[in-house]
Amino acid sequence: MDLNGKVAIVTGAGQGIGRGIAIQLARSGASLAVVDVDAARAETVTNEIEDLGHSALAIHADVTDFDQVKRMVEGTLEAFHQIDILVNNAGITGRTLPLTKLEVSDWDEVMDVNLRAVFLCCKAVIDHMIERGYGRIVSIASVAGKEGNPTLIPYSTSKAGVIGLTKALAKEVTEYDIRVNCVSPAVIGTPLLDDMAPSTVEYMISKIPLGRVGKPEEVAAVVNFLASDLASFVTGQCYDISGGRATY
Numbered sequence: 001m002d003l004n005g006k007v008a009i010v011t012g013a014g015q016g017i018g019r020g021i022a023i024q025l026a027r028s029g030a031s032l033a034v035v036d037v038d039a040a041r042a043e044t045v046t047n048e049i050e051d052l053g054h055s056a057l058a059i060h061a062d063v064t065d066f067d068q069v070k071r072m073v074e075g076t077l078e079a080f081h082q083i084d085i086l087v088n089n090a091g092i093t094g095r096t097l098p099l100t101k102l103e104v105s106d107w108d109e110v111m112d113v114n115l116r117a118v119f120l121c122c123k124a125v126i127d128h129m130i131e132r133g134y135g136r137i138v139s140i141a142s143v144a145g146k147e148g149n150p151t152l153i154p155y156s157t158s159k160a161g162v163i164g165l166t167k168a169l170a171k172e173v174t175e176y177d178i179r180v181n182c183v184s185p186a187v188i189g190t191p192l193l194d195d196m197a198p199s200t201v202e203y204m205i206s207k208i209p210l211g212r213v214g215k216p217e218e219v220a221a222v223v224n225f226l227a228s229d230l231a232s233f234v235t236g237q238c239y240d241i242s243g244g245r246a247t248y
């Protein structure tokens, strides 16, 4: 799990799971680019990491904009000279509505942040990783992407797309010591849940054999492994962090 000397970008790291991942990777020794569309949140988490005695850089970027994503990569390289780890964490649930009530714009907004942005971030770092012959990419999918949650069609579909992207990219870059994996959490206690209808959250908890929501640190622990040298024979996989919910 040691990440000393490594440099990691974590998107959507200003709160919730992303914040937990950024702090965990920093504790394991990585220097961190803390990326968020909310600049104040990115600054706060960066300060938290620095207070713990680790290196961090706040980057204000909207990961749906390719120019901003490219600047995110350039800024990280300027500060830390290399990128070893990319964690695609930024995501939104969108409105929790059945298909009859969804607008086309609901679909576009969720696909943009949850899937298109993952493609953009991978594209922006992959040449650098290929050149260096090393990389670890971990994306945050969701159990919704494997099983499908009612009233979350764009979200479920975008996360299924993240799993597909992970499996395809993983096979393209095996020879460069680049490993590409994703994780599929079930309900994790973060501010993202505040945006969901309580009935949707209750439905999701009722499906978890452990009978509770997970914690950001519990996701961060698995991401830490997948981001480390220890994951050398693991690629193209989707790890469940679901309290036993997923059945395959």
Ligand SMILES: NC(=O)c1ccc[n+]([C@@H]2O[C@H](COP(=O)([O-])OP(=O)(O)OC[C@H]3O[C@@H](n4cnc5c(N)ncnc54)[C@H](O)[C@@H]3O)[C@@H](O)[C@H]2O)c1
Pocket: 011, 012, 013, 014, 015, 016, 017, 018, 035, 036, 037, 038, 041, 061, 062, 063, 064, 089, 090, 091, 092, 093, 113, 140, 141, 142, 143, 184, 185, 186, 187, 188, 189, 190, 191, 192, 193
């Ligand atoms: N919380 C859960 O139950 C749960 C379960 C499964 C998967 N996930 C996934 O985990 C990831 C993190 O979820 P969370 O619960 O921590 O969410 P959250 O809403 O608490 O935090 C998400 C962060 O991403 C940032 N962000 C949003 N859009 C962005 C953009 N376009 N560019 C840059 N930053 C952006 C937000 O400002 C925020 O700080 C998401 O991909 C989510 O889909 C969450």
